[in-house]
Amino acid sequence: MTPARPRLNAGWLLVLPLLALVVALFLGPIVNILWLSVTDPEPGLGNYAALFTSDSLGKILWTTLRICVICTVISVILGYSIAYAMVHAAESDRKRMLSLLLVSFWISVLVRTFSWLMLLGRNGLVNNGLEAIGVISQPIAFMRNELGVLIGMVHYMVPYAVLPILASMQAMDGRVVSASRSLGATGAQTFWRVYLPLTRPGVVAAALLVFIINLGFYVVPAVLGGGKVLMVAEYISVQVLITLRWGTAAMLAALLLFGVLALLFLMSRFMKLSTVFGGART
């Protein structure tokens, strides 16, 4: 007699090849990157050691981190305001606002980037207009610097910030706001003590999403930064395509990957990630 073995659901056998394919296609490149980062140009942790010895790597990472954090904060605040306006708008207005928001997803980042140059460049609409009416005598340097990068990135990221926040606002029981008011709380008190805490999962989700996408920004900093704002994604691309330092590139890619994972782990210690990503609320 053989003991009864737990039977595998036959359905799994059907999806197994696809599952294996997905896992292989997903893990394969990641393993390859990690492998490269400790083998190119020579085996060892030399690429990682460079993080502590190379000033330029430190500067690039610091620039990236600084810009990502600032951009995330601004995008989430703007996104929150827009989502708030949408939730409180009439149904027909809300639909109109949502479609405007989604339309911006379809405009390529290159087109947007050059539109900003037309609008805010040295000879752009805004500078020329302000000069024409005598407000300024010298053009304001909106573009080709860190400010330009931030403007371009925030513009790109705001829709990403709006959607999770909007979802959490719509999921909220509106009666708690009425309850707070009935208990005598002012508008500001209701917002800070009830509305904001209850929409926090949306804010955290938006911040994570925006921050992680920001880390990979390439075109916007490259163009709007005028070459002076070097972020890690562009640097990786240069190391892969031009200088052929694939080990350095792989090390930075691995660093980004583990940075994001560490971030998620940290968040999970403070709140249930399932609530952030739309799971059940408690």
Added chain:
Amino acid sequence: MTTPTAPGSLHLTQLTKRYGPVTAVDNVSLQIQRGEFLTLLGPSGSGKTTLLMMIAGFQEATSGDILLDGTSIGAMPAEKRGFGMVFQGYALFPHMTVRDNVGYALSVRHRSRAEIAARVDEMLDLVQLTTLGDRMPGQLSGGQQQRVALARALCFAPPVLLLDEPLGALDKKLRIEVQAQLKDIHRRVGTTFVYVTHDQEEALSMSDRIVIMRNGRIEQVGTPSDLYQNPRTEFAASFLGKSNFLRQGGAVYALRPEKIDLSPAGSGPARLRGQVRDMAYFGAVLKYQVTVPGGEAIEVDVDAWRGGDPLPPGTDVDLNWTDAAAVRLDG
């Protein structure tokens, strides 16, 4: 009391609320006394909740005014009115403990920690939740949540407490238990309660006065017994308790089933003769369905302890009642 009007009295004058072509509340005027337990009773769509929301300040009246102790508050926002409110579904703050929920109204008024703690203890004691202060609302049963909502709404000693179907989410057994507690609390705090429900038993058992609403208008106002004994309309008579309707010479009379005397046929004079069609045994009462000439069925309740042996279907019976038992209705 030297003040001409006691605190906590409400006066609604010709309140109307329209949503486009729909009139949700139609020209309602009502005087609510201080400390009164007043129930707005009506089916869904009768305008009772809209009326409550206008009193609370969450809905703006299209016309008419609300006076609190003689002062107009019609244009005052909800947070300034200082009325307590218990919401349908409770609307507790899910991210705060029970204590923080209860103390919220004092905390937003910047009272001291000590004062808030003392008052919260008092309120938790009132609703018998002293041991659950540090729980989150999600960890409480429905009945416990309801009591937290009540404590939260009463914590700042509002002159008026508004309750929007607060027991709707509870099962029947629990509801009857909580009704008694609510009534008890009302007696102890002395606050004016304005209570919305569509449940007639709830209304009858708890209220000082009941306002029956229908299609945005007040159908009838009175004490529970007044409304029960002297309904003025068919709607009032049928919505509050059960009633038979008798039509005589163009007039309509309401006759409660328990006010009819039923006896086997031929034992004496009879106002109506009929035949038992059906009988149901309810323990305390026997409910008879009696077919009378014209085909209508009349419901008769007989106290089980004095009714003798139940009469089987098909038995011919005599029906009698006193003149006072049949209430002539308007129109």
Added chain:
Amino acid sequence: MHDKQFLRETLLEGAQAFQAGRMQRRTFLALCGMAGFASANVLAGRAEAAAGEIVMWNWGGQSEQCHTSAIGNAFTAETGMPLKFDTSGPLQGKIKEMVDSGNVTADVCDADLFDAVALGKTGHLEPIDYTVVDKTKTIDGYALEHGISIILYGYAFMYDTEAYPDGAPTSWADFFDTAKFPGTRSLYKWANGSLEAALMADGVAKDALYPIDMDRALAKIKAIKADTIYWGAGSEAQQMIVNGEVSMGMIWQNRGRSIEMETNGRYKMVMNQALAMPGAYIVPKGNPGGPAVMKFIATAQSVPAQLDLFACLGMTPTNPEAIAALAEADQPYSITSAANMPGIALNDPTWWGENTDMAVNAFLEAIS
């Protein structure tokens, strides 16, 4: 990464053996299974790179049309082989990746001569067959083992004539002199050309640029950093100039020529001290078209092809016969014309081939 190439060859042999009935179906499938999905890739790649055609890897835009008219038509007429294009831009990293993956789909790359040095050294390129390609039909020193210069492009600079009415800048020294010529400048972001310009501005003679003194060049670059923005693509360089973002900007000389024409001389190009860059044709190791590609390169050296490339793309010929055949009106825009030649600096592909990684990273650090 030679394992992948080995795998590919094994599979191809397996496929042929299977077709010829020498291998059992099951054995072949097991082989494919071991190779995983690489097999699909390999077979697809094989289909794409069918013999009997030449695939040119270039930078898209106008060049596809120009390469067809200047070289492709004559080459096809002579050999019967069609010319096809991959326009995704043959950056060093992409060529290396393609060769390493064992799935080479291009025969000839429109690249830089320093790429021939860098990638030749690491074994990613086929040597040029100088029995077919003519070493004398290019500039001295620009026919290397793994690549030969077909055209020249160059780094010059342009200025806005309205910004400097009282006297135009004429040299890199003027370009780097923000006191005498105030206004924003633009330089190329990937170091190439920018370093040489800085050295010339600092007084280094044009034939003493190499090996590049990095410290000296970067110090000069940093000195005008506050007034400089940097471009990474030709279109960007053009926009910076015509949108008035800069008063002076480094530009690829062929683009400068079209800007000057389109704006009727509002923006003028300074050819003095321009850096001539050898654009080269290089062949990825294991190119699918095989030795026939050498014939293609030879065709590109012919005088009609060279003149057509100049007319179509503005690229300066390298074949001395073609240079001599240029029309009088075209001379100013030809880097190597008799008038320009005395002021021109010539790029050293060997230095760049050996130092690109160090130079680019140091430059990036200096400007960011």
